[in-house]
Amino acid sequence: MRWAHTGDGRVGIDRGIRVDSTAVRVAAVFRLAVAITAAAVGSFLPHVSGERAVVFFIVDLVWVPWAAVVLFASEQPGARVARLGGPIGDLLVIGLSQGLLAQAAVPNFDAAILPAYLVVVVFSVYTLERPAAVGIGVAAIAVPTVAQRLLPVTDRLGAAVLAPYAVAVVLLLLLIERTTRMQTRAASQYALLSSKADTILAHVADAILVTNAEGRILQSNPAVARIVGCADEPLVGRSCEELLGLHSGERRLDCSAGCGLLRSDLGDDAGLGVEVWRIGSNTERQPLLASASRVESDGGDVEVVHSIRDITRLKEAEEAKTLFLATASHELKTPLTVIHGFADTLVRYDDLDEEVRSAALNAIRARATELSRIVDRLLLSSRIEAGRLQLTCQELEIESLITSRVASFAAATGREVVASLEDLPTVVSNEDALITVVDHLIDNALKYSPGGEPVEVGAVCDAEWVQVEIADHGIGMDSEQAAHCFEKFWQAESSDVRRFGGTGIGLYIVQSLVEAMGGTASVSSERGAGSRFTLRLPRPRVPEPAEELTPTGDGEATSIREFMRQIGVPERRVR
């Protein structure tokens, strides 16, 4: 059983192949090193001739190339040439050497070479399935027995040598096989648990810190760097208290006598989830939900596992929702007050003349329309947040659409709205969504230009995008405000709610709709000079031409890359 990486990056267990491909490769490298060394040593020996020369020719011209072939084959996991071919070749070469060198009267060579067979058996057990390893074991007994048959009867190894050798082979097979099986099982289980733990720790959003009893960091996950804002600093060995600097209420947690989160004076939930805060990288308070628990390490030491969750956005969302409730109530209340007032007048006074009566009804209708528009926006915002926004996009004539919306706003408000659009290509977009986006941005531009300054609408395009710009010369925003203006429930200043109205969800809807259409929305603004909103909408895609083969080496100048190109090494994308 071994670990296998599947194509989609998940890790699974391949139960079909027991053989460790790394062991096969290591064995192949070892075999090649031995073969080349033996060959080189042989070529330096003086006066090599006869059977000795034949042995070295076999080593040089058969074993070395064969060992190289086995090494190349070992790059393909499970290749039979690599797993079986290697040991079989080894046994044949050793057998021939034994027979030939013993004939060449090298003293005791046939007995001295027996350990070489044992080495082959050891490698085979590690690199072959059990039946094949047993086969190699049998061959390791048979080959030396047959090889010594080449010698005169008087020079042959006796049973006193061969029998203990055969027993040694069998014992070796049994011993290593059992050890290997146990190791493989333990390694698989360890790898499974370790991989699971690593994957969980690496992907969990909470920061996990393990410290020793003195508060020194022993282990951390990537979320720590993200939450604490110390991406490039090594954390192991640092003081947890200094790194985090946690506060509960207005008091800094004291960890001098053990982890501060485990102390009982933090309430009943101490250690299970306490709201704390620290000074974040932007020097503002960063609210955190922290917990800690004691665990015992392998050596019996006490360690503390901290789990820390950044709840800044949660807190901001809570604040924003509170503000939104107030704002929405205010927005809904204003038209309702008007409707209520006029309806009350109409009910109370029957003798109103027709002109006054008509004016009251028109006012009620106008406010009801406004109310309906606010509710529509709130519903759209809810759909976006719930992920239920699905837009069907198609090729759309953007120029006529924007021109008609500009004309409509100019006529309705009597304000100057200037459009500079010429020969715009089509975009891939949803018509209703695009009208909502353009309307909102022009409406915003008019609203935040209280001095009656003109609003300009322009567009440019390139091969992939059409870029629409809606600019005003009104009150504008500073850089901090511009950075947050697309967030939900956001308005530049709370006083804007009363001054300009609105719920603070308009730009959030704009960005969500544009992104759902495959585009982007951005803003550049200057306080007192106005704002410029930019929409990038995708043009219809044209099929890409096939990648051309570079005819000359002008891609990269390095000789390594050039050689790779010429030898046909395929380019691969980074995983």
Added chain:
Amino acid sequence: MTIAVALTNFVLGVVYTCYGLMTIVDLKRGWRTRGFSHFGAAWVAMAFTCGPHHLEHGLHTLTAGVPGGPMDLVAVLVGMPAGVIWFLLRVEALTGGRGDRFISDTPRWLVAMPYLAGAYVVFAVAAGVTLLVDGSHFTPRMTPNVLLLGMYSLVGYYLLRTQIENRPEAGGWSVSGLSLAVVFPTCGLMHVYYSVYAATGRYDVDPVGLTIDWLAVPAAIYFVWVVRALYLGTLIDWNERPRAAAETAVVTV
């Protein structure tokens, strides 16, 4: 003859050693951004065994009073232009130039090349056999050169295969690729002739040369292993390419 063999071997020795140094510069430059390159290291290992082999052979021929073999000279002369062209192209690339030239279509002289190469191989084999039948004695001291013929021919095959595969799309030939494809088999042939002359007693295999040749064997095997691993994708080297820019968001139409 002896001086010619010595000088041509000196030229090739200097070229290959310089090429090895140039590759080390490349390797060092790219190490920080691309990481270690097995391909570069293997190529450096080959250049630093091939270069010293020729330098030592040239020096040995000149100083030890060994008479140079004509077939050795022929083999070096056939391979040298290709080796020098490749080297000069790399120097050009290192100094910011193109580092390659393109041959449109297939000119007549290039059409004739396979036939000339075939005739050369036939001639070389016949000459070798003629030399050997006059009396030879092979010893294990000559085998590393035979092994190198196999390894270099394999590299030459990979190179030639790539040139042939690229030609239809490119509409022509890369001079850089063609010169490399010529260098390796001719280099292998040089080693075989060295063996043949050693077997016939003309050359004496000295311990320094033998050591260099035995170092060249694992270097060549390492190189072929790297190339094969890169083909199979079991090794990622400087052939990795960053992901393309974030793909445009696809909208349901």
